[in-house]
Amino acid sequence: MDTSFSTREQPRLLKELTEFLSIPSISALPAHAEDCRRAANWLIQDLRRLGCPVVDLIEGRGHPVVWAESPPVPGAPTLLIYGHYDVQPVDPVSDWLSPPFEATVRDGKLFARGTADDKGQVFCLLRAYEAIRDAKGRPPLNVHFLFEGEEECGGHVLDDLIAAQPERVKADAALVCDMSYYAPGIPAVYTALRGMCYAEITVRTLQRDLHSGTYGGVAPNAIETLVRLLADLKDENGKINIPKLYKSVIPPSKAELKDWERLPFRKREYLREEVTATALTGLKKYSVFERTWALPTFEIHGIRGGFVGEGAKTVIPATATAKVSLRLVPGLPFAQVAKWLERAARSAAPKHAKVEVTILHGGDPVQVDVDHPAFAVLDAAFEEVAGKRAVRVRAGGSIPIIPRLGAMGAPVLLTGIGLPDDGLHSPNEKLDLKQLWEGINVFGRFMERFAATGR
Amino acid sequence: MDTSFSTREQPRLLKELTEFLSIPSISALPAHAEDCRRAANWLIQDLRRLGCPVVDLIEGRGHPVVWAESPPVPGAPTLLIYGHYDVQPVDPVSDWLSPPFEATVRDGKLFARGTADDKGQVFCLLRAYEAIRDAKGRPPLNVHFLFEGEEECGGHVLDDLIAAQPERVKADAALVCDMSYYAPGIPAVYTALRGMCYAEITVRTLQRDLHSGTYGGVAPNAIETLVRLLADLKDENGKINIPKLYKSVIPPSKAELKDWERLPFRKREYLREEVTATALTGLKKYSVFERTWALPTFEIHGIRGGFVGEGAKTVIPATATAKVSLRLVPGLPFAQVAKWLERAARSAAPKHAKVEVTILHGGDPVQVDVDHPAFAVLDAAFEEVAGKRAVRVRAGGSIPIIPRLGAMGAPVLLTGIGLPDDGLHSPNEKLDLKQLWEGINVFGRFMERFAATGR
Numbered sequence: 001m002d003t004s005f006s007t008r009e010q011p012r013l014l015k016e017l018t019e020f021l022s023i024p025s026i027s028a029l030p031a032h033a034e035d036c037r038r039a040a041n042w043l044i045q046d047l048r049r050l051g052c053p054v055v056d057l058i059e060g061r062g063h064p065v066v067w068a069e070s071p072p073v074p075g076a077p078t079l080l081i082y083g084h085y086d087v088q089p090v091d092p093v094s095d096w097l098s099p100p101f102e103a104t105v106r107d108g109k110l111f112a113r114g115t116a117d118d119k120g121q122v123f124c125l126l127r128a129y130e131a132i133r134d135a136k137g138r139p140p141l142n143v144h145f146l147f148e149g150e151e152e153c154g155g156h157v158l159d160d161l162i163a164a165q166p167e168r169v170k171a172d173a174a175l176v177c178d179m180s181y182y183a184p185g186i187p188a189v190y191t192a193l194r195g196m197c198y199a200e201i202t203v204r205t206l207q208r209d210l211h212s213g214t215y216g217g218v219a220p221n222a223i224e225t226l227v228r229l230l231a232d233l234k235d236e237n238g239k240i241n242i243p244k245l246y247k248s249v250i251p252p253s254k255a256e257l258k259d260w261e262r263l264p265f266r267k268r269e270y271l272r273e274e275v276t277a278t279a280l281t282g283l284k285k286y287s288v289f290e291r292t293w294a295l296p297t298f299e300i301h302g303i304r305g306g307f308v309g310e311g312a313k314t315v316i317p318a319t320a321t322a323k324v325s326l327r328l329v330p331g332l333p334f335a336q337v338a339k340w341l342e343r344a345a346r347s348a349a350p351k352h353a354k355v356e357v358t359i360l361h362g363g364d365p366v367q368v369d370v371d372h373p374a375f376a377v378l379d380a381a382f383e384e385v386a387g388k389r390a391v392r393v394r395a396g397g398s399i400p401i402i403p404r405l406g407a408m409g410a411p412v413l414l415t416g417i418g419l420p421d422d423g424l425h426s427p428n429e430k431l432d433l434k435q436l437w438e439g440i441n442v443f444g445r446f447m448e449r450f451a452a453t454g455r
Numbered sequence: 456m457d458t459s460f461s462t463r464e465q466p467r468l469l470k471e472l473t474e475f476l477s478i479p480s481i482s483a484l485p486a487h488a489e490d491c492r493r494a495a496n497w498l499i500q501d502l503r504r505l506g507c508p509v510v511d512l513i514e515g516r517g518h519p520v521v522w523a524e525s526p527p528v529p530g531a532p533t534l535l536i537y538g539h540y541d542v543q544p545v546d547p548v549s550d551w552l553s554p555p556f557e558a559t560v561r562d563g564k565l566f567a568r569g570t571a572d573d574k575g576q577v578f579c580l581l582r583a584y585e586a587i588r589d590a591k592g593r594p595p596l597n598v599h600f601l602f603e604g605e606e607e608c609g610g611h612v613l614d615d616l617i618a619a620q621p622e623r624v625k626a627d628a629a630l631v632c633d634m635s636y637y638a639p640g641i642p643a644v645y646t647a648l649r650g651m652c653y654a655e656i657t658v659r660t661l662q663r664d665l666h667s668g669t670y671g672g673v674a675p676n677a678i679e680t681l682v683r684l685l686a687d688l689k690d691e692n693g694k695i696n697i698p699k700l701y702k703s704v705i706p707p708s709k710a711e712l713k714d715w716e717r718l719p720f721r722k723r724e725y726l727r728e729e730v731t732a733t734a735l736t737g738l739k740k741y742s743v744f745e746r747t748w749a750l751p752t753f754e755i756h757g758i759r760g761g762f763v764g765e766g767a768k769t770v771i772p773a774t775a776t777a778k779v780s781l782r783l784v785p786g787l788p789f790a791q792v793a794k795w796l797e798r799a800a801r802s803a804a805p806k807h808a809k810v811e812v813t814i815l816h817g818g819d820p821v822q823v824d825v826d827h828p829a830f831a832v833l834d835a836a837f838e839e840v841a842g843k844r845a846v847r848v849r850a851g852g853s854i855p856i857i858p859r860l861g862a863m864g865a866p867v868l869l870t871g872i873g874l875p876d877d878g879l880h881s882p883n884e885k886l887d888l889k890q891l892w893e894g895i896n897v898f899g900r901f902m903e904r905f906a907a908t909g910r
Contacts, residue, residue: 028766089768095663153766194668198767207731208550211880212754213649213852216782217693217746218735223755223777227682228691236683236805238672276662276773279807280673291672299667300678301770302761307778311483311608312653312815313544314780315756315880318731322678323762325769327671350691352734360767397668398769425666425770 005131005444006437013440014110014433016046017123018103021112027063027086027153036063036149039085043122043147044068050130052145060157063149067168070129070143076451078142080171081129082405083122083178084151087114088425095427108433115431116422121177122147124417124436128443135444140451144171151178154198154361154400162404173374173413173450174405177443179395180418181435183264187382187390187442189375190414191256192293195328195365196398197337201345203229204354206318209306219316223305225353226320230300232348233324238282240298240326242337242344250331252294252394259392260289274420293394296337297327323360327396334362363400372411377453381446386438390415417442460586460899461892468895469565469888471501472578473558475540476567482518482541482608491518491604494540498577498602499523505585507600515612518604522623525584525598531906533597535626536584537860538577538633539606542569543880550882563888570886571877576632577602579872579891583898590899595906599626606633609653609816609855617859628829628868628905629860632898634850635873636890638719642837642845642897644830645869646711647748650783650820651853652792653756656800658684659809661773664761674771678760680808681775685755687803688779693737695753695781697792697799705786707749707849714847715744729875748849751792752782778815782851789817818855827866832908836901841893845870872897 006013025039026032040057047055047068054069063086090100090113098104103112114120126145133139146168148158162169182188205220234240252260265288271280282291291297305320307313326337342357349355370392379389395414406412417439423429461468480494481487495512502510502523509524518541545555545568553559558567569575581600588594601623603613617624637643660675689695707715720743726735737746746752760775762768781792797812804810825847834844850869861867872894878884 028768029764030766088770089762089764091762091764092664152768196769198769205732208878208883209547209881210730211852212752212756212780213782213850214875214879215730215747216752216754216851217737217750218743219730220732220734220736221754223758224685224689227685227755227758230679230682231686234679275665275670275674277660277675277807279675279805281675281807282672288673292670295672297667297671299671299676299769299771300682300761301667301768301772302763303678303682303758303775304763306755306757307544307546308757308759308776309484309544309546311485312778312780313483313607313756313880314651314653314754315543316754317756320758321763323767325667325767327668350734352732352736395668396671397666420669423663424669425768426664428663 005134006440010437013127017120020119020123021103021114022101024101025086025149026089027150027155028089033063036086040064040066040149043085046126047145050126058161060160062155062157065149065158065161066145066147068145070139073139073142076141077172077453078144079447079450080144080146080169080174080405080410081125082146082174082176082401083125084118084148085122086149086152087117087119088152090427092427097428105433109430110433111428111430113429115429116180116418117424117429118151118178120431120436121416121418124439125175125177125443128440128447131440131444132447141447148401151399158401159404166408169405170408171410173411175413176399176402176405177416178399179414179416180420180422182391182393184419185388187386187388188393188415189370189378189390190395191368191370191392192330192394193366193402193414194396194398195332195334195363196325196400197328197334197341197362198325198360199341200321200323200358200360201226201229202319202321202356203349204319205352206316209318210316212314212316215316220352222317222320225349226305226322229345229348229355230322233344234298237284240296242340245296245332245340248331249296249329260287263289263391263393292396294329296329296332298324300324327398328365330365330367332365334364338362363398364403366402368406368412368414373453374411374413374450377449378413378415378446381442381449385442385445460589461895465892468582472575475574475578476558476569477556479556480541480604481544482605482610483544488518491541495519495521495604498540501581502600505581513616515615517610517612520604520613520616521600521602523600525594528594528597531596532627532908533599534902534905535599535601535624535629535860535865536580537601537629537631537856538580539573539603540577541604541607542572542574543607545882547882552883560888564885565888566883566885568884570884571635571873572879572884573606573633575886575891576871576873579894580630580632580898583895583902586895586899587902596902603856606854613856614859621863624860625863626865628866630868631854631857631860632871633854634869634871635875635877637846637848639874640843642841642843643848643870644825644833644845645850646823646825646847647785647849648821648857648869649851649853650787650789650818651780651855652783652789652796652817653780653815654796655776655778655813655815656681656684657774657776657811658804659774660807661771664773665771667769667771670771675807677772677775680804681760681777684800684803685777688799689753692739695751697795700751700787700795703786704751704784715742718846718848747851749784751784751787753779755779782853783820785820785822787820789819793817818853819858821857823861823867823869828908829866829868829905832904833868833870833901836897836904840897840900
C-alpha cells in the first residue's frame with residue numbers, strides 16, 4: 001500500500017475533519033437533536049463522495065443510523081465498520097482551552113470534543129478506505145459502514161435496527177475503532193469490555209421544601225437521605241454494597257492475568273498524568289488492571305438537590321437526585337444488576353423516604369474471542385506500519401452495541417488510534433495527529449491484507 | 456383606637472401590598488440587585504407619603520438600608536421598628552400555583568413570595584402606624600423605621616451601619632415583626648432565636664473530569680467523597696459529628712421546658728400538614744420543641760456536582776459542592792462553630808481530597824429578656840384585639856441583626872402575624888389576610904398603649 005496518501009492529503013483531511021468536529025452532536029442533550037442529524041448527514045455526504053452505491057439514513061425512535069455499502073466485489077470478504085458520530089456533553093465548558101467545537105491544533109494534537117471519541121476515529125477509517133480505493137483504483141473488498149448517533153446516550157435506534165434486520169451485521173469481520181493504543185507506540189486489541197447499568201436515583205422526603213429555621217432538627221432532608229444512601233451503596237474502601245455482586249463475577253484467567261503483569265505500567269505517571277489525582281482508590285488488593293478491567297464499579301456521575309445558586313438559601317429540600325452507574329464484568333448481566341441496584345438503593349433508605357430508581361440504559365459485558373485469523377491480519381498491519389503487534393488488553397469502558405455485532409459469529413476487532421491521555425468525556429479532548437496519519441495507513445493496510453484472505 | 460381603618464381601607468391596602476410584593480427583591484441572587492433597590496425605594500416613597508420628615512436610603516457594600524423617623528414628639532417614647540424588604544429565591548418556580556411575584560388571593564389568603572417573610576409584616580407595621588396617626592390626627596410616639604435588604608443573604612450593610620452609628624438602634628423598645636403566631640388564635644412572643652453558620656463545602660479529587668469506563672475503579676470521585684463527608688458530619692440518628700458541639704450547649708431552664716410542655720401540640724397534624732413528611736427525624740430523646748428551638752442542627756441546603764443535565768453522562772467528576780448550615784443555640788457562638796465545622800469537614804475527608812470550606816455568613820444565637828414592661832404592653836394589645844395574650848416560645852430561625860438591636864439595652868419585642876403553615880422559603884408562601892387586618896389593629900393598639908407609658 002502506498003502510505004503517501006495520508007501525508008499528501010493532510011491539509012484537506014484536517015479541513016474535512018474540522019468540519020465534522022464543528023457539529024455539536026451531543027446525543028444526551030435533547031437540544032442538540034438537530035445537530036446529531038447534521039453530523040449523520042455529514043457522513044451521508046462523505047460516503048456518497050466516496051462512491052458508495054448504497055447510502056441510507058435510517059430513522060428510528062432517536063438519532064438516525066448511517067448505513068452505507070461500498071461497490072460490491074464478488075468473492076471478496078465483507079468488513080463491517082462500526083463507529084459513532086455522537087459525542088459527550090462539554091461541561092464544564094469554561095475548562096476548555098479552545099472552544100470544544102472549533103478544532104484547534106496545538107503541539108501536534110487536535111483538540112475538540114469527539115476527536116478521539118469517536119468522530120476522529122470514524123474519519124480515520126473513512127480515509128483509510130479512501131486511500132486503499134485510490135491506491136488500487138477500486139476497493140478490494142466489501143465494506144459495510146454502520147455509524148450510530150446514540151453510543152453516548154444509550155438509545156434504541158441501532159438496537160431496533162439489528163433486531164429487525166440482523167443481516168445488517170453479517171460480515172466476515174467487524175472493525176470497531178473506538179479505543180486507544182495501550183501506550184504511545186503500543187497498539188492494542190481489546191479482549192473484553194465492561195457492560196453498564198446507568199440509573200437515576202431520586203429521593204423525596206417531604207411534600208415541599210421547608211425553612212430550616214422552623215423545621216431544622218425534625219424534618220427529613222432529601223439531600224441528607226440521598227447522600228447517606230449513596231455512601232451506603234459503596235464503602236470507603238471501594239467495596240460496592242450490593243449482595244451477590246462480587247460472588248457472581250467470573251474472574252480473568254491466569255493466562256490473562258499473566259499477560260497483564262507483563263504490560264508496561266508506571267503507576268506514578270499514571271496517577272499524575274492520567275488520573276490527575278494524588279492517590280488511587282478502590283479495592284486495594286487488586287491491581288489497577290483488575291480494578292479497571294475485571295471488577296464492577298459504582299460511580300456517582302452527577303448529583304443535584306436544593307438551592308445551588310449563588311449565595312445562601314436556608315431550605316430543607318424535599319427532593320434530590322443522583323445519576324449513578326455500575327460497570328459490569330463477565331458474570332454480571334445488565335438486567336440482573338439493574339434489579340439488584342434498585343433493591344439495594346431502596347433498602348439503603350429509611351422507610352419514610354420515597355426512593356425512585358430509573359434505569360436509563362445499560363448493556364451486558366462482552367468477551368471477544370481473539371483466536372480468529374482476522375486478528376493475525378490486524379497484527380500484521382500494525383507490525384508493518386507501526387512497527388509493533390497489538391497487545392491484548394481489556395477495556396473498562398462500554399460500547400453497548402458490541403455484543404450485537406458479534407452475535408452473527410464474525411470476529412469483532414476492537415481497536416483504535418487514541419492514546420490514554422486523550423481526555424475522553426473531559427474538557428480538552430484531543431487526538432494526536434501522528435496517530436491519525438498512522439491509523440489511516442494501518443487500517444488501509446489491514447483492508448488490503450484482509451481482502452487478500454478471501455472469504 | 457378606631458379599628459375601622461383596616462376594614463375601611465382594605466381594597467387600597469391590598470393594592471399597595473400587591474405592588475410591594477411584585478418587586479422580586481431576592482437578595483441572594485446578584486441578578487436581582489436592582490430589584491432590591493426598587494423595593495427599598497418603594498419603602499422610601501411610602502415613608503415619605505406617611506409624612507416622615509427624615510427618610511434616608513443608606514448605601515453600603517450591598518443592598519441599601521431604609522431609615523426613617525416620624526415627626527418628633529418630645530417626651531414620648533421612641534419605638535424602633537425593624538423589618539426586611541428582601542425575600543428568598545423562588546425555585547422550584549414550577550411548584551407555585553400562581554406566579555411568586557403576582558400576589559393572588561385564594562381562600563382569604565394572599566399568596567406571593569414575601570407575604571409572610573417579611574414584606575407583608577413590614578407593610579402591617581407601616582399601616583398600623585398610619586392607622587394610629589390618622590386616628591389621633593398625629594403620631595403619639597416617636598417611631599424610627601429601619602428596614603434592611605440583606606436579611607435572607609447575610610450581608611454587611613446594616614451591620615456596618617450599626618457598628619458606625621450605634622445610636623441608630625437607641626430606642627425605648629424595638630419591635631420586630633418577622634415571626635408567626637404559635638397557632639391560629641395564639642399570638643406569640645419569642646424568647647430566643649437560633650444563630651446560624653452557613654458554609655459552602657467544595658471537594659476536589661482530580662485535576663479534570665474523567666471517563667468512568669477508563670478510570671472507574673481507581674480514580675477518586677469528588678461526589679462520592681463529598682457525600683461520604685456529609686454523611687459523616689451527621690449520623691443517621693441526627694447526631695452532628697462535631698466534637699464539643701453538644702457539650703457546649705446551654706440547655707433551656709426547667710421553667711422554660713415546663714412552659715413548652717403546656718403548649719398545645721398535635722404531632723400528627725404537625726407532621727402531616729406542616730412538615731409534610733411521614734416521619735420526624737432528629738434526636739429522638741428530645742421533644743420537637745427542644746429539637747427545633749434548643750438544639751443545634753446541621754442541614755444540607757444544596758448539592759451540585761458532575762453531570763446533571765437530561766440523559767446520561769459517564770463522567771467521574773473532579774469536583775463537587777454542597778451548601779450547609781448549622782443552626783446555633785445558646786452556648787454556641789458563630790465564630791467558634793465556624794472553626795469547628797471547618798475542622799470537622801476537613802477531617803471527614805480522605806487525605807487525597809482537597810476540601811475547601813467557605814463560611815458564607817452567620818450570626819450568634821439570641822436570648823431575649825422578656826421581663827421588661829414593654830412585653831406587658833404588647834400582651835395587653837394582643838389581648839384587647841386578638842382576645843389572647845402572647846405565649847412565650849422560642850424560634851428555630853435566625854434574624855442575624857437581633858443581637859445588635861438589643862445591644863443598647865432596649866427590649867426587643869420579637870413577634871409577628873404569620874401562621875405556622877405560611878410556607879416561608881417554600882413555594883406558595885402566603886399570609887392569611889385575617890392575620891394582616893388583625894395585625895394592623897394589634898400593632899396600632901400597641902403603639903397607642905406604648906406611647907402612653909411615657910419614657
